[in-house]
Amino acid sequence: MNNNDSIRISVGGDTVFVNKDDFKVGNRGSKNKQRRRKRGPRNPQPKEWLASNLSQMKIADYKPFNFVDGEGIRCSLYVSGCMFACPGCYNKAAQNFNYGTPYTQELEDRIIKDLGESYCQGLTLLGGEPFLNTQVCLKLVKRIRKEYGHEKDIWSWSGYTWDELMQESEDKLELLSNLDILVDGRFEQDLMDLTLQFRGSSNQRIIDVQRSLKEGQVVIWDKLTK
Ligand code: SF4
Secondary structure, eight states: OOSTTEEEEEETTEEEEEEGGGGOHHHHHHHHHHHHHHOOOOOOOTTOSOHHHHOOOEEEEEEEEESSSSSSEEEEEEESOOSOOOTTOTTGGGGSTTOSEEOOHHHHHHHHHHHTSTTEEEEEEESSOGGGOHHHHHHHHHHHHHHHTTSSEEEEEOSSOHHHHHTSOHHHHHHHHTOSEEEESOOOGGGBOTTSTTOSBTTOEEEEHHHHHHHTSOOBOTTOOO
């Protein structure tokens, strides 16, 4: 230990030998960066995070008629608030439950009207975390099912995996049961692949929700190409 690569440090009566490299300022910075980069997303216990405790019913953004948040032309609602804290999150500002503006009846009416356009395929829920904003998302998807049945499809992104959602609270399961497609799982920076269809990292899956619920196991979207 006491060789040319080590430095002896004495504090009070204690003596330790520390590797010289740990004392290079640049190295310390890059080690901290590595440590930060290695920190993954947070992993909740079942029912640990509840929309009833967390949601402020705020909206980070609403983007009607876009081509990127799923199949076809879609209306996308970005809800505010997410607990997963994935390093490299594409929408960090929307992790804050107080970010953005309140969800209003006027916005809901506008979304319903926009979905009525014949060229619009459906709604996409993103965030933030839709499953931690079930007060907003459930109200909206129930109204869509009431007014359009299954004529319009509903996609949602979630940091929760399918298996985690199966152990989750009633409101989350009810939201899931109203979806057609779920893109599941946290964004994992080490698994990032920008060539994937509709997802940022290869752990995430595009799940056919209705078939998965019927068959009791995850069924991947049959239009998946990559
Ligand atoms: S789950 Fe999505 S919104 Fe939440 S921190 Fe991760 S990437 Fe961001």
